[in-house]
Amino acid sequence: MxxxxxxxxxxxxxxxxxxxxxxxxxxxxDADPVDEPSDDPxxxxxxxxxxxxxxxxxxxxxxxxxxxxxxxxxxxxxxxxxxxxxxxxxxxxxxxxxxxxxxxxxxxxxxxxxxxxxxxxxxxxxxxxxxxxxxxxxxxxxxxxxxxxxxxxxxxxxGAGMLVNSDSGFGSVADMDGTIICVQTGTTTEINLEIYFDNLGISYEPLNVADEAAVTANFSSGACDGYVTDKSGLASFKATYDGDVTILDDTMSKEPLGPATRExxxxxxxxxxxxxxxxxxxxxxxxxxxxxxxxxxxxxxxxxxxxxxxxxxxxxxxxxxxxxxxxxxxxxxxxxxxxxxxxxxxxxxxxxxxxxxxxxxxxxx
Ligand SMILES: N[C@@H](CCC(=O)N[C@@H](CS)C(=O)NCC(=O)O)C(=O)O
CATH class of the missing domain: 3.40.190.10 (Periplasmic binding protein-like II)
Structure with a gap:
């Protein structure tokens, strides 16, 4: 048509x-934590x-x-x-x-x-x-x-995962009640993070970041306790980040990645x-x-x-x-x-x- x-x-x-x-x-x-996580567009x-x-x-x-x-x-x-x-x-x-x-x-x-x-x-x-x-x-x-x-x-x-400092003491996401989590705006991650914590019955405060540079800045300054995104993105981040970080075992969502065209x-x-x-x-x-x-x-x-x-x-x-x-x-x-x-x-x-x-x-x- x-x-x-x-x-x-x-x-x-x-x-x-x-x-x-x-x-x-x-x-x-890359600054203030916000109260309401914004969902996928x-x-x-x-x-x-x-x-x-x-x-x-x-x-x-x-x-x-x-x-x-x-x-x-x-x-x-x-x-x-x-x-x-x-x-x-x-x-x-x-x-x-x-x-x-x-x-x-x-x-x-x-x-x-x-x-x-x-x-x-x-x-x-x-x-x-x-x-x-x-x-x-x-x-x-x-x-x-x-x-x-x-x-x-x-x-x-x-699938979305959680990256933390290796000396944080967090063994799984269930340990992270009341933490501040870096999450990139405009991604599926925002809503999946909310659902995962909600299902665990624990709370968090999102710190919205625009790109990897902002994550690095916030993470190294201790502004966020964890960084959540696709596990592939975490592996990529870990490969270049100058610090001892761990990707927790939790897989928080399904993220089938691939090419998109116009309808x-x-x-x-x-x-x-x-x-x-x-x-x-x-x-x-x-x-x-x-x-x-x-x-x-x-x-x-x-x-x-x-x-x-x-x-x-x-x-x-x-x-x-x-x-x-x-x-x-x-x-x-x-x-x-x-x-x-x-x-x-x-x-x-x-x-x-x-x-x-x-x-x-x-x-x-
Ligand atoms: N797969 C998810 C997340 C995609 C996404 O944007 N991931 C972030 C974290 S790996 C990213 O690519 N950041 C790098 C950047 O924007 O510079 C989606 O489609 O919403």
Whole structure:
């Protein structure tokens, strides 16, 4: 269904207002504890806004015409998206930006990255400033429903955790009644923290922070007793923080992280989704960046179809889209080992279903 541009603009503006009001004032970001935790931007089911876009398919043509993908990332999260000293981007999220660019443009380097905060990320996607958001973003019902976004897949199954000073004496979150907790605004973490403490029957005071620099400042000065965010984010923080800190065993929520596209942008959504599935399927077939060329024309019909997809009708520009993707970034295990491995995070369910995990690529046929 086609939507009027005016309606779309109003919807974006309205949603921006929602996000701004839900995320609090930047002035308070690294200073005063606040009484009321603000929830995720998409927390109010009353505020349903239909942001369906009328550009189904246009995003792909726009990317091809401009010659690069606009990818929204974090930019400060080691293992997921990080800017190296030479200005290049690395990380699991970055590899999926590169994979989409490889599939559409046959060039994984044809990506322009935009660093986005938790607060600015959704409007950047809704307004069309970026084509795809791959910024350690959690897939939730209200982000799908209220914000008019569509999560294409999960590339990393995570959960919120709690980081404390190793000499704090806290053995689990249950020990933390009456503490001050650093929590980043505009995240799922805010509401999950509230629910977790509530279920334990204990209280806390949130200290809202805007970014990792503010966490470091507050943590090292002793302004907060704990820092809560995705466990992957805690591992990234711990890897760079100059202090003896511990991540408690509690897993406080479900945080399925992955790429999001605009609702109504179906062809591009398919491209992003099947790009992710290609990395799962390649691993299942034993196809890597090093051996993918040897598998082209395989006697195994399933592999032959996967690497030369003439029939599915997906909007990739060429039938060898999976070859392009795997040549550029490798299969899921390669992506994981390269980016998450150094952080020492246990793989857990982030393994193929054939290895005890929950990653499962639907078949290409
Ligand atoms: N997955 C959660 C949290 C995402 C998030 O923004 N996490 C924080 C903590 S790891 C972050 O990326 N901070 C880094 C920054 O904004 O500089 C969500 O989608 O809301």
């Amino acid at each position: 086609r939507k009027h541009w005016l309606l779309r603009l109003l919807a974006v503006l309205f949603t921006f207002t929602l996000i701004a009001s839900a995320c609090g004032d930047d002035d308070t970001s 998409a927390d109010d089911p009353e505020d349903v806004v239909d942001l369906a876009q009328d550009d189904g398919g246009d995003t792909i043509q726009a990317i091809i015409d401009r010659g690069h993908l606009e990818c929204g990332v974090n930019g400060q999260l080691l293992g997921f998206s990080n800017v190296e000293d030479d200005g290049t981007y690395t990380g699991l999220d970055v590899d999926y930006c590169r994979a989409v660019a490889a599939a559409l443009l046959d060039d994984p380097d044809a990506v322009e990255y935009t660093d986005l905060t938790a607060e600015t990320r959704f409007t950047a996607l809704q307004s069309g400033d970026i084509d795809v958001l791959i910024r350690n973003g959690t897939w939730t019902s209200s982000r799908d429903g209220v914000l008019g976004l569509q999560w294409a897949a999960t590339t990393f199954y995570d 109504g942008d179906e062809d591009f959504f398919d491209v992003v989704q099947w790009t992710v599935f290609a990395t799962f399927n390649a691993e299942e077939f034993g196809i890597t960046s090093a051996n993918v060329a040897d598998h082209v024309g395989s006697d195994n019909g399933a592999i032959a179809k996967f690497l030369d997809d003439q029939e599915s009708g997906l909007a990739f520009p060429t039938a060898d889209w999976a070859v392009r993707i795997i040549s550029a970034v490798g299969n899921y295990q390669e992506i994981y080992d390269r980016n998450i491995g150094p952080l020492g995070i246990p793989e857990g369910v982030n393994q193929l279903y054939t290895q005890g995990g929950i990653l499962y690529g639907p078949p290409v046929n």
